[in-house]
Amino acid sequence: MADKRERFVALAEKRVSRAIHELRLIGNLSNTHNYTYTHDDAHRIVTALEQEIKLLKGRFAAGVLKNQPKFKL
Incomplete structure (x- = not known):
């Protein structure tokens, strides 16, 4: 059971960190000095x-x- 928990924690930390990073990159698209939308x-x-x-x-x-x-x- 601890093995499943350890895998969950490791993957969750990695994936959530990556998702937050990608969301911040998407947020960068709001910079009107660089992009038009x-x-x-x-x-x-x-x-x-x-x-x-x-x-x-x-x-x-x-x-x-x-x-x-x-x-x-």
């Missing part, structure tokens, strides 16, 4: 990222609900 472009990027976060939350919530004890009288 429309409000629609920005909205589509943010909407796509929000949708992925929503799906991610759902996957973790489903995992939590599966492990909760069932109601019994």
Whole structure:
């Protein structure tokens, strides 16, 4: 069991750090000195990222609900 936990922690730290780095790079696209974009472009990027976060939350919530004890009288 500890092996699964250790793998989870190692992968989570690596993947979340990489995702944060990539999000910051996407944020750099907002620099109007270097790039030109429309409000629609920005909205589509943010909407796509929000949708992925929503799906991610759902996957973790489903995992939590599966492990909760069932109601019994």
